[in-house]
Every structure is written in structure tokens, then in C-alpha cells.
Amino acid sequence: MNVPLVSILIPAYNAEWCIAESIQSALAQTWPHKEIIVVDDGSTDRTADIARQFASKNVKILSTENRGQSGAVNNAYRLCQGHYIQELDADDVLASDKIERQLAALRKCDSKRTLLSSSMAFFYYRNRNARFIHNSLCQDLSSAEWLLRKMGQNLHMQNATWLVSRELAEAAGPWNEQLNYDQDGEYFVRLLVKSEGTRFVPGTGVYYRITGSNRVSHIGRSEKKKESLLLSMKLHVQYLRSLEESERVRKACLTYVQNWYGNFYPERPDLVSQLRDLAGELGGHLEPPHLRWKYAWMKPLIGEKAAKSAQMTLPQLKSSLIRRFDKAMHTLETRAAAVKHNI
Secondary structure, X not given: OOOOOEEEEEEEOOOOOOHHHHHHHHHOOOOOOEEEEEEEEOOOOOHHHHHHOOOEOOEEEEEEOOOHHHHHHHHHHHHOOOOEEEEOOOOOEEOOXXXXXXXXXXXXXXXXXXXXXXXXXXXXXXXXXXOOOOOOOOOOEOHHHHHHHHHHOOOOOOHHHXXXXXXXXXXXXXXXXXXXXXXXXXXXXXXXXHOOOEEEEEEEEEEEEOOOOOOOOOOOOOHHHHHHHHHHHHHHHHHHHHHOOOHHHHHHHHHHHHHHHHHOOOOOHHHHHHHHHHHHHOOOOOOOOOOOHHHHOOHHHHOHHHHHHHXXXXXXXXXXXXHHHHHHHHHHHHHHHHHHHHO
């Protein structure tokens, strides 16, 4: 019996503080037949030096000029030989049994275009108490149903939750290097379109690190990221409608556009106009974004613009404080373990 080779692809940029933990989680996979490819995407710190400490027959390190996450993943893919592909961001960590359990879930009747999924658990520095989330995506679903729920219910599953056959990856094509925001979301939606549905494996997956505002997935006030998000949104709608054209699909797409509308309104009237046109094509219209109740009371006191700014920055501040505390506790626990080991 041929044992599938799994390629674990790790794109990395200025990840000296976390790359070792990510590589170690790849090496710790209980699935024995694997290769690990780390692409240092033009880092200006010690990412490449740290990664090279793990270099071996099955761990390849490539340093390139900076091309962004999509370019780094595409570079890694060109080097890999695996029958299955596991993408892993440099600041995240895989559960040790993730790949083995997903491959074990395959049935003899399954096509190579079955897309294997799992769950994610959020953490800052210590993941031992992290718990895998469960939502309506956590089950076997058709491609159209998965996308319908994601877009209509404002759900998200991180890219490392998936395990993708090479056949399916070839059918979907490379990551879109035009995008610098939601590039992973657009790519995995494309995979779904080319797949024959998802097979969900509970109780395992990826530990998804909550990082600061400089992370790729934070849009903030970046105009380039807003433009990238708009393109990804248009593609999401196009992909779902290619699978099913129905009233429920148009409703889910309209909800999806409305949920993200606040990232553009009112600061980018050019993009707002495009979204309104898209809503019209879906048979609806967009409502002006409302402040969440936690911040709506501020509007009469400090004005709408300041209240919106508070809605954007205060959760980041809270997350930053929690992250600093967790980092301090992680450092203390690591030192205590080292002392105990030396004793």
C-alpha cells in the first residue's frame, strides 16, 4: 500500500519570534511520511537563520525576495512533492495528530477532490488551554452549503484547518498574488469550488495565534488591503453563484457584503459605490453600518467618527493587554521548566 507523502508549507516573514514553534509542530506530526518546506519571504530579521537550524533531508529552507504570503506559498508549492498539501502560517501551531486523523477519515469511495477540514482554537502564547471551536461549518458539507454558511453567517475557518490533495490543488491553481488581504480566503474558496465537498474531522486542527495589528489578517486603515478585500469579496460572490444561483444564495451574498461594508464606508466612496452596485445585482441594497451597542452610546458625546475609531482600536488595545500578560506567563513558565529540568 502506498503511503501518501504530505507536504507542510510554511511561508514566513519576520517571524523569528515564532517560526521555531511552528516548525516543531510540523515535525511533531504523528503522520510519519512528510516533508516540510519553509519559505523565508525576504525577512529582515533572523527568521532564515532560525529556520535553517531545522534543515535536514525532510526539512527544506528557501530564502527569496519579498513577494508577500501568496508568492511565498506559491514558491513552496513549486518545491513540494507531496500527495497532500498542508499550509501552515509561521505563527500558528498544528495539533500533533491533525494530519494523521484527517487522512484516516478518508473512505475508499472518496474522490481525491474531497477537501479535508478540521477546526481551530485561538491562543496568544500558551495553547494548552485552547479549545477547538464548533460552528455550523464543523460537519461534512457540499461545497455550496459550506460557502453559503460561511458568507451568510459571517463565519471563518483558518487556512491551516484544511488538508488538500495535490489533484485538487492543481485544479484550483496558485494563490492570487494580486491580493494582499484575504488571499487565503479567496484561495480556499476556489478549492471548494473545485472540490466534491468537505469531510470534517472533529477534535483536532490548528492553534491559531492572536497577534498584533501588524498581522497580515488585520485590515486597519490600509487602503491597499481595502482594495484587496473588495476584489476578494467580488470573487467570493462569483464563486458561490457559480455553484448555485438561487434566492438563498443571493441573500447570503448580500448579508456577506453588508457585514464587511463598514470597512469601506464612508471613507472610500469609490469602493462604496462598487459595493452598492454589487448589492443591486443581488437584488438588494446596503444599509449604512451601525456602531455596535458597546460603542453606540459614545456617538452623541464624541461624534460618529471618533466612536467608530474607538470601535476599531479599543478591542485591539484589550487584545494587546491580554497578549502581553500571556507572554509574561509563558516566559515565567518556560524559565521554571528549564530550572526544574536542570535540577
